[in-house]
Amino acid sequence: MIELMRKIDGIVTFTDIDEDVHEKDTVVADMTEDQKKMYTYMHNLGEVNRSTKDEKIKEQTYQEHEVLYPLFWYDIRTTYNLIGEPSIGVRKGFKIVTSLPEPWKDLATMPECIDRRKM
Numbered sequence: 001m002i003e004l005m006r007k008i009d010g011i012v013t014f015t016d017i018d019e020d021v022h023e024k025d026t027v028v029a030d031m032t033e034d035q036k037k038m039y040t041y042m043h044n045l046g047e048v049n050r051s052t053k054d055e056k057i058k059e060q061t062y063q064e065h066e067v068l069y070p071l072f073w074y075d076i077r078t079t080y081n082l083i084g085e086p087s088i089g090v091r092k093g094f095k096i097v098t099s100l101p102e103p104w105k106d107l108a109t110m111p112e113c114i115d116r117r118k119m
Helices: 002-009 033-051 055-079
Strands: 025-030 088-091 095-099
Touching: 002 033, 002 055, 025 088, 033 055, 055 088
Parallel strands: none
Antiparallel strands: 025 095, 088 095
């Protein structure tokens, strides 16, 4: 875990989000530098995972992402007092937003075939 933290801390160029703020979004805050680093690192993991044919690298990037993803969102929710907020996201310019949830974004009503918990 310490090596993973060192990798994240070494990020100096951030990868921004392509998605603009939506009409139904409320901008809550801008990401901190550390959050930008973690987001960028997770983005980079996805890029490596999609582009490699090496199964060992695919598994490693998958495992790292599985560790970081819930930590990232926990940090966002606790830093900006968003615990219990049903729909939060990240938009262009590293904006943290809350949104009016769409029916399919609620895991309780999401069709089983696309329920991320079953992936």
